[in-house]
Amino acid sequence: MEHRIDRIKKQLHSQSYKLTPQREATVRVLLEREDDHLSAEDVYLLVKEKAPEIGLATVYRTLELLSELKIVDKINFGDGVSRYDLRKEGAKHFHHHLVCTECGSVEEIEDDLLEDVERIVQNEWGFQVKDHRLTFHGICKQCQTITVNASS
Amino acid sequence: MEHRIDRIKKQLHSQSYKLTPQREATVRVLLEREDDHLSAEDVYLLVKEKAPEIGLATVYRTLELLSELKIVDKINFGDGVSRYDLRKEGAKHFHHHLVCTECGSVEEIEDDLLEDVERIVQNEWGFQVKDHRLTFHGICKQCQTITVNASS
């Protein structure tokens, strides 16, 4: 973890931003909950445990900054809140999501499934792809078995 | 257009909803601006031209209802507003979007580019896909040429 914090620190410094204690605490929360998809409010509450004096606005600003630097990605699953998702280190593309409409769980897919599709978009539409957002809505493995059991 | 309104009317009736004048006016706006990606506020302002007495809440409720019936899709391009996008008649899947980070334009792709990917998700992750959201961020054809010209 320290290693990643160090790298993020350097990324900030390279754009002449500082890694303040508040920012560091925020990053630590994101690292600790890497698989989750926290809202700004969620992050705020968790950061408060480490740094009780932090303000909500600071969390918003920090998340915004981390977004700009492509350290986190801001996503929206349609429930009215933005969620913040740490990019895997060195990941070239933003990972995909599987959102279960039954239980609300969110699974991540790291594999880049869009290489072919992006090539098509590039060639046939002349659109120069820089990034993407891909989310599938459906029923997760677990809920499928539950449904089967319940109906038997 | 009348034909499509009629079909939507039937869809509503089949779930025992009514096509009130306000709802019809809203649907007409969506049909007239089929290629746009209007926010609730946008729709409200346009509907007001046809039916000045309509309230904003009614527009929200109507759009919500149309979403449930899968007549429109609610999308979010990350700018804090939900946008509503009419499904093409008979379309099985939700179309994809190309959002230009330079000029903000939004292009639609009707082709289903995700058949293979969905198969993989289904087979390898055991996730039963019901719907998807795919948006590419990048530079549209037009902005690419402008950029080239500007820098020459």
Next chain:
DNA sequence: TTTTATATTTATAATAATTATAGTTTAAGT
């Protein structure tokens, strides 16, 4: 046609998420 019950609407208030502001603190560079 009148009555009745229900769905829907308007107008407005409330809520929730996010952003802006003012004054204070912190930290880096001289």
Next chain:
DNA sequence: ACTTAAACTATAATTATTATAAATATAAAA
């Protein structure tokens, strides 16, 4: 230590969306 700019806290303001109450419209039953 001194100066300057960045960043912070606390709070107010804004924006998008949802909920509520009273009024209206609509379809079905009498």
